[in-house]
């Protein structure tokens with residue numbers, strides 16, 4: 001039916017009132033419609049949107065892409081931020097909120113879910129999959145090696161249908177947060193001669209305060225065995241010398257050592273942690289390494305900068321070599337030649353951990369890129385694959401190193417370890 005004022009026989013006064021009421025109703029419905037429209041525009045269009053009113057008048061509204069993430073699940077002191085966090089990501093004009101939750105139904109409607117900690121029960125996995133919204137990206141995000149974060153590996157049945165992207169130190173991860181890297185100089189500066197040998201009177205140091213009993217392998221036992229052949233000063237809770245937590249003091253103390261034992265807590269693909277990069281950058285020492293494979297150190301660390309234990313046939317051979325290098329100035333200084341050809345950089349914690357702005361914005365960028373290229377493929381991160389959990393079988397190719405393994409040894413005891421879900425959840 002038409003509004004009253006179009007009808008014949010209605011008085012002028014009534015017509016005016018009806019006209020005003022109708023205009024108001026129209027204005028309200030227009031506003032409702034347009035704000036709905038604006039909201040939907042807000043979630044899709046970056047930066048500026050131009051609204052054309054007539055031939056001459058235009059107005060612009062700065063619009064943002066809005067993103068909601070949920071970090072699942074809560075572990076006190078683990079994420080190092082106060083939730084909820086709000087970030088602005090400049091590149092795609094996005095405003096982001098990250099909440100965290102232990103309740104599976106809270107993931108409904110989120111653009112992405114971070115998984116950085118566990119453990120999960122089978123029921124929780126089922127609930128999470130039940131509440132997963134279409135298009136929601138699940139991100140496996142950690143800076144720890146696979147062996148430590150086994151508690152958010154999904155049950156094998158969900159192996160390929162859980163995570164879309166990974167955010168780890170591994171170079172194959174979708175969002176890469178390396179601990180450090182080596183960059184050759186494009187054109188090397190003039191060579192600086194320095195006798196590193198002369199400035200380092202002490203032999204070898206090891207510092208560690210976590211997982212002393214061993215996680216993937218028993219590195220404490222390894223150090224004790226090495227110390228039967230050469231002098232090793234052991235610092236931190238796993239050793240004998242207490243060190244005050246002060247960067248300047250540590251720097252001064254460790255700079256006096258020719259060698260630094262950079263022994264990772266477990267041997268998983270490309271897990272080259274701050275223990276290695278500190279030895280280069282802060283202690284200016286020659287690291288003796290066990291962690292990744294020989295190929296990985298060769299690819300990721302500076303050339304001729306470290307001693308890999310897996311290059312030797314026994315502990316005696318390794319110790320003999322260390323002793324020989326420690327007694328030969330020329331040989332020792334050769335381990336510092338790379339410093340004339342390139343440099344190392346470390347990446348601080350905030351850049352490697354997903355819930356800070358840098359990491360969150362990298363994820364947003366990736367989502368925006370997916371949108372702008374109209375990508376339709378299904379991204380799958382396989383947490384059991386050869387670049388992650390599947391790489392943590394053992395330390396080294398040599399049996400004498402493998403003898404220090406704890407975890408791998410236990411795995412081989414379970415014949416059906418491939419399917420034994422509880423086994424993956426043993427180590428916290």
Ligand SMILES: *[C@@H]1O[C@H](CO)[C@@H](O)[C@H](O)[C@H]1NC(C)=O
Pocket residue numbers: 212213214218220221224406
């Ligand atoms: C690792 O070696 C240390 C030193 O011998 C020992 O005290 C500890 O029990 C060992 N850990 C395991 C899990 O065998």
Ligand SMILES: *[C@@H]1O[C@H](CO)[C@@H](O)[C@H](O)[C@H]1NC(C)=O
Pocket residue numbers: 224227234238239240
């Ligand atoms: C600490 O010192 C004691 C006594 O000298 C020695 O038996 C032990 O092996 C040392 N431990 C480490 C981790 O170096």
Ligand SMILES: *[C@@H]1O[C@H](CO)[C@@H](O)[C@H](O)[C@H]1NC(C)=O
Pocket residue numbers: 328329330331
């Ligand atoms: C020290 O090492 C250099 C380089 O490998 C070698 O040429 C030299 O003979 C060594 N010196 C001694 C005393 O072994």
Ligand SMILES: *[C@@H]1O[C@H](CO)[C@@H](O)[C@H](O)[C@H]1NC(C)=O
Pocket residue numbers: 372373374
């Ligand atoms: C993505 O799809 C939109 C809408 O169909 C289209 O306008 C745009 O050109 C597409 N972009 C690419 C990179 O294919």
Ligand SMILES: *[C@@H]1O[C@H](CO)[C@@H](O)[C@H](O)[C@H]1NC(C)=O
Pocket residue numbers: 135136137138160161162163164377378379380
């Ligand atoms: C994420 O993984 C789920 C489950 O495999 C899949 O349905 C979805 O399409 C994936 N999303 C993306 C963006 O790849």
Ligand SMILES: *[C@@H]1O[C@H](CO)[C@@H](O)[C@H](O)[C@H]1NC(C)=O
Pocket residue numbers: 414415416420421422423
């Ligand atoms: C799976 O692992 C658990 C914990 O180690 C063990 O008790 C159980 O016997 C294993 N199951 C099989 C079938 O080996």
